[in-house]
Amino acid sequence: MPEDLRTRSYPVGIAGVALEQLERNVADDEAPPLPPNARLSVIGQSTARLNGPAKVTGRATFTVDVKLPGMLHARMLRSVYPHARILSIDTGAAERQPGVRAIHVIEHPLGRAQELPGPGEPGDAHRRVRYVGDPIAALAAVTPKAAQAALERIVVDYQPLPFVIDLEDARRSDAPRVFDRPVRTEFFLGPAPQLPQHGNVHGPDTSASRGDAAAGLRAAELIVTGEFRTQVQTHCCLEPHALVADWRPEGLTVYISTQFTAGIREELAEAFGLPLNRVRVVVDAVGGGFGSKSRIGNYVLAAVELSRKAGAPVRLALDRHEEQIDSGNRPSTVQRIRLGARRDGTLTAVAIEAYGTAGVALGASVGNFAQSIYECAAFALEQSDVFTHAGPGCAMRAPGNVPGAFAYEQVIDELAERVGLDPLTLRERIDASPLRREQRRIGAERFGWSRRQPPGSSPGTLKRGLGMAQSHWPALIQINSSCEVRILRDGSVEVRSSVQDIGTGITTVLAQVVAEELGLSPQDIAVHIGDTDFPAGPPSYGSRTTASITPPARNAAYRALRLLMEVVAPSLGTTAERLIARGGRIGTLDASRSITFREAAAQLRNDQISAVASRSDDYGGFGRRMGDAAVGRMGLGGVQFAEVTVDTETGRVHVERVVAVHDCGRPMNPRQIESQVHGGILQGISYALFEERILDRHTGHMLNPNLEQYKILGARETPAIEVHVLENYQGNSATDAYGIAEPSIIATAPALANALYNAIGVRLRALPMTPAAVLTALGRVPCGSVPP
Amino acid sequence: MNGFEWMSPGSLEQAARAASATVATAMACRSGTPASDAAVLKAGGMDLLDLMKEGLLSPRRLINLRTLPGLDRIEPAGGGLRIGPNVTLAQLAADERLRTRWSALADSAGGAASPQIRQIATLAGNLLQRPRCWYFRSRAHHCVRKGGETCFAFAGENQYHAIFEHNGCAIVHPSTCATALVALGARLEITDRAGAKRTVSLEEFFLLPQADLQRENRLESGEIVTAIELPAQPASVRSVHLRYAQTESFDRPLAEVAVVLDLAEAVCRKAAIVLGACAPVPHRARAAEAALTGQRIDEALARAAAHAALQDAMPLSGNAYKVPIFTAVVRRAILAALVA
Numbered sequence A: 001m002p003e004d005l006r007t008r009s010y011p012v013g014i015a016g017v018a019l020e021q022l023e024r025n026v027a028d029d030e031a032p033p034l035p036p037n038a039r040l041s042v043i044g045q046s047t048a049r050l051n052g053p054a055k056v057t058g059r060a061t062f063t064v065d066v067k068l069p070g071m072l073h074a075r076m077l078r079s080v081y082p083h084a085r086i087l088s089i090d091t092g093a094a095e096r097q098p099g100v101r102a103i104h105v106i107e108h109p110l111g112r113a114q115e116l117p118g119p120g121e122p123g124d125a126h127r128r129v130r131y132v133g134d135p136i137a138a139l140a141a142v143t144p145k146a147a148q149a150a151l152e153r154i155v156v157d158y159q160p161l162p163f164v165i166d167l168e169d170a171r172r173s174d175a176p177r178v179f180d181r182p183v184r185t186e187f188f189l190g191p192a193p194q195l196p197q198h199g200n201v202h203g204p205d206t207s208a209s210r211g212d213a214a215a216g217l218r219a220a221e222l223i224v225t226g227e228f229r230t231q232v233q234t235h236c237c238l239e240p241h242a243l244v245a246d247w248r249p250e251g252l253t254v255y256i257s258t259q260f261t262a263g264i265r266e267e268l269a270e271a272f273g274l275p276l277n278r279v280r281v282v283v284d285a286v287g288g289g290f291g292s293k294s295r296i297g298n299y300v301l302a303a304v305e306l307s308r309k310a311g312a313p314v315r316l317a318l319d320r321h322e323e324q325i326d327s328g329n330r331p332s333t334v335q336r337i338r339l340g341a342r343r344d345g346t347l348t349a350v351a352i353e354a355y356g357t358a359g360v361a362l363g364a365s366v367g368n369f370a371q372s373i374y375e376c377a378a379f380a381l382e383q384s385d386v387f388t389h390a391g392p393g394c395a396m397r398a399p400g401n402v403p404g405a406f407a408y409e410q411v412i413d414e415l416a417e418r419v420g421l422d423p424l425t426l427r428e429r430i431d432a433s434p435l436r437r438e439q440r441r442i443g444a445e446r447f448g449w450s451r452r453q454p455p456g457s458s459p460g461t462l463k464r465g466l467g468m469a470q471s472h473w474p475a476l477i478q479i480n481s482s483c484e485v486r487i488l489r490d491g492s493v494e495v496r497s498s499v500q501d502i503g504t505g506i507t508t509v510l511a512q513v514v515a516e517e518l519g520l521s522p523q524d525i526a527v528h529i530g531d532t533d534f535p536a537g538p539p540s541y542g543s544r545t546t547a548s549i550t551p552p553a554r555n556a557a558y559r560a561l562r563l564l565m566e567v568v569a570p571s572l573g574t575t576a577e578r579l580i581a582r583g584g585r586i587g588t589l590d591a592s593r594s595i596t597f598r599e600a601a602a603q604l605r606n607d608q609i610s611a612v613a614s615r616s617d618d619y620g621g622f623g624r625r626m627g628d629a630a631v632g633r634m635g636l637g638g639v640q641f642a643e644v645t646v647d648t649e650t651g652r653v654h655v656e657r658v659v660a661v662h663d664c665g666r667p668m669n670p671r672q673i674e675s676q677v678h679g680g681i682l683q684g685i686s687y688a689l690f691e692e693r694i695l696d697r698h699t700g701h702m703l704n705p706n707l708e709q710y711k712i713l714g715a716r717e718t719p720a721i722e723v724h725v726l727e728n729y730q731g732n733s734a735t736d737a738y739g740i741a742e743p744s745i746i747a748t749a750p751a752l753a754n755a756l757y758n759a760i761g762v763r764l765r766a767l768p769m770t771p772a773a774v775l776t777a778l779g780r781v782p783c784g785s786v787p788p
Numbered sequence B: 001m002n003g004f005e006w007m008s009p010g011s012l013e014q015a016a017r018a019a020s021a022t023v024a025t026a027m028a029c030r031s032g033t034p035a036s037d038a039a040v041l042k043a044g045g046m047d048l049l050d051l052m053k054e055g056l057l058s059p060r061r062l063i064n065l066r067t068l069p070g071l072d073r074i075e076p077a078g079g080g081l082r083i084g085p086n087v088t089l090a091q092l093a094a095d096e097r098l099r100t101r102w103s104a105l106a107d108s109a110g111g112a113a114s115p116q117i118r119q120i121a122t123l124a125g126n127l128l129q130r131p132r133c134w135y136f137r138s139r140a141h142h143c144v145r146k147g148g149e150t151c152f153a154f155a156g157e158n159q160y161h162a163i164f165e166h167n168g169c170a171i172v173h174p175s176t177c178a179t180a181l182v183a184l185g186a187r188l189e190i191t192d193r194a195g196a197k198r199t200v201s202l203e204e205f206f207l208l209p210q211a212d213l214q215r216e217n218r219l220e221s222g223e224i225v226t227a228i229e230l231p232a233q234p235a236s237v238r239s240v241h242l243r244y245a246q247t248e249s250f251d252r253p254l255a256e257v258a259v260v261l262d263l264a265e266a267v268c269r270k271a272a273i274v275l276g277a278c279a280p281v282p283h284r285a286r287a288a289e290a291a292l293t294g295q296r297i298d299e300a301l302a303r304a305a306a307h308a309a310l311q312d313a314m315p316l317s318g319n320a321y322k323v324p325i326f327t328a329v330v331r332r333a334i335l336a337a338l339v340a
């Protein structure tokens, strides 16, 4: 064994089911193994959010609250056509408007598929706008009103072009083209091979296939098929996308509502040719992101450009309409699934043909749900993106797996029915995950699964149904994640990292981790995050924040404490190795001698001691590594049970109760985890029943670009929710913690769909499951008229 | 939103004289850019501000009716009630007299919008709010109701549009309270610039598209609604308002029905049945009323009346699903009125 490795013993398994000890060789400077939560005093305890009071009293500072002296206000000019060539832009009148300080015309917009260089089309000298809301220009003025007034003076000469917004229309070979040339294939997680492109269809991507699906289907004793459709959902962050850009000769500072300060810094440095040490990105409170605030967009580049031109700070905040049409969305999908199975329910083959549209962007894949969740040697997946003249999609909470699970978990239920098995029994046979096995057991018991009646047997007009579905999500980790812990001479403690708290509560978790290590309480720890002047932290997407930043936080605390112990050991008449920190004191292992943490810190020679730690690899290794990110060896599970009532005369579906059983490695703060799961379930119900971007077929405009007409679940649609979280130890890092945000939304829509089927005996294969859709499925809508 | 002047009139007369246009006339234009010289009345401002923020209305001046004294009371009048125009939806929902004798109105007010909005929204403003048609609310769609050339709804996205009486324009009337008030036989007292008062039945006050494509009612500029009058209600009368929306939290209804029955035992002496969210005006279901009148009401009769109410429905390409919903809600409302 290399000298700097040490063999240590870690708890492994599910607490309450089977816990064993596992030996691992880990680096010597890693903090020692943590026992299960039951033996800890801060980690694993429900701790109230440290920034809760500031939020509920309105003291928290969101980016939209940032005001700098001399700050200008920017607005963006957007296309009113879904497809047009811009023949000319005249900004002269706008420039002469009072109060206008800078104008920027956008020539190379981001946030969409990028055409590969190649022979151009005639007329390509002009920029084309490709969706209603496509940004054209931006300007900054001394007041928002002056900016708006000037914006209306910019004269754009458009040559409208034919457009296509419907997914099926766009697939036809004679459909108007969104892009003339092939576009670069991009994957969120790294490089990808170039895919074919015919007309608006980019793909298929078959890289996830394995085995011989055709043979598997031939060998099947029965085949279950289904075609499923999911709609476009928008992120609906309560705080809009917003920033204040402050360009100065000495460097650029950007205050921005973001999920990834360090990433924004990198992107800005590259875009403006600045060294990293001249770019600073800062954020305090964030009002939601759900994937849409992960990267810089056109609005960010525009604000920075305007600040550079005007020599003053520039504020740009999108309004609700802009949020709805141009801040990303969850792409729509169409999925055709064929399952080959034996009579015992085991799978011989899975074949999925999927396509969907992220508008002018790529990314409508159905994720890794079907390819990962159940055992099947033969799996064929063909997925294609279809370009349409609509606003670009982007990552949204469990991208791909949410629409993927809606379809796949319904087909699995259909298979169960065909082979005469209870949905849980079938999953026992085909799901190898020990986590979900335990989750099904707990969930079924708490939910009362045994009450479930045969489909459609519920009497009367108000029918009751019970259903369940499962979740799968990869355990993602950002390896490039660092954290500093400082112990100051007055005994106070600081945690510093650029990681941001987008509302998920990492502030509180960091305080817990450091407090546990130092024997203090979370309130004693000042958490300074959301600033790239601190060591670079992970992004808050991909459910990876806690898994990425808590191990370095604990290791940094451990190392800082070692340094402190070295200093105070002589005064306690011992050596550092024989000291322990607990209950606000540092003392000998036998508790015979101790001093308070404060007294210890007072012995420091300098104002502070500090340690910086970075995320080590998982002790058991990673499944896969892609650049700064890695995938853990074990996925994250989750099982949800739903009880619904369906009014068969009005078509309304009401969710009465959801029982959710999840896992996220070592649970750090149960109350916050529960809150995340609530959020996932509520967003999942809203997706399943209400939300839908509606575009006008004749003009390409979004018709519900506000939070009144775009329907979202409210207080009265909120069911009783019961959350149960497993403690699943894997002995993989200094904290062994994983994420929960995305796993918690994946199973919700299919659980509702399965419950709805159980209630009415008819399956809904399209989202959202509106009254119109339910009534149509029940054959109650007269004269064959179908909702558009 | 444009800048505007704020005026707090000292009296009704001053307010009426200052008003240069109704909101409907201030919005109507050929070009798509509304005139910016109008002075319009403002009550709670819920609808007005929305229109202004969307750039659909750019008034020069807002005349605030909210501070005029005496307009926010519910008073007994000749066996009925006289409701001030500034009475809020929250007040209506909480009023004991309404809850016992005119419960359809209390139900409708209590179910509209959200608790926050009901605290601010006034009854007159509610009756006079502009339609929610999403083309109407979009600056990019200059439709006939705003003075343009086309109605986008017939060939477009019309899942929330009218299934009755959509002649040239397929809005559904936006006011929940209007559905109940028409069924209850309410009248409006309207005062003009000269201080002259007239009263008009609410049912006749509203206009169908064939009568006027650009306004939903007969209010003229300079006129102020000064009272909403509810006629006396014999003790034998029962009324309900049922509302059915996709989400129960502050969503616009997909269907609403007000039923007012004068009952002797279960025999119906007189019935008023009005459907909301289905036509450009509150839609009186006369065939359903006739089916009930003089009959003993039971489940089967209620079902027959509901079918009669929907007989003439003419759903558009995307809203036929509203027919079964209304059929159910009408039947349920009749049966609910029996036991109200």
Ligand SMILES: Cc1cc2nc3c(=O)[nH]c(=O)nc-3n(C[C@H](O)[C@H](O)[C@H](O)COP(=O)(O)OP(=O)(O)OC[C@H]3O[C@@H](n4cnc5c(N)ncnc54)[C@H](O)[C@@H]3O)c2cc1C
Binding pocket: A708, B022, B023, B024, B040, B041, B042, B043, B044, B045, B046, B047, B048, B049, B065, B085, B086, B111, B112, B113, B114, B117, B120, B121, B122, B123, B124, B125, B126, B127, B128, B129, B130, B174, B175, B176, B177, B223, B224, B225, B226, B250, B251, B252, B253
């Ligand atoms: C999210 C949401 C949900 C909603 N849901 C519903 C619903 O379910 N049902 C429903 O009915 N409504 C609903 N509304 C609409 C809301 O109830 C109305 O906007 C509100 O009642 C308008 O009243 P106001 O006092 O604010 O009117 P204002 O906006 O002040 O005025 C509206 C109109 O009335 C005119 N006016 C007001 N008072 C007088 C007067 N005394 N004489 C002459 N003219 C006058 C004004 O000039 C203006 O044209 C909803 C609104 C929102 C935002």
Ligand code: SF4
Binding pocket: B131, B133, B134, B135, B136, B143, B144, B145, B146, B150, B151, B152, B153, B154, B168, B169, B170, B171
């Ligand atoms: S229904 Fe009426 S308001 Fe809507 S687009 Fe047509 S004309 Fe305009």
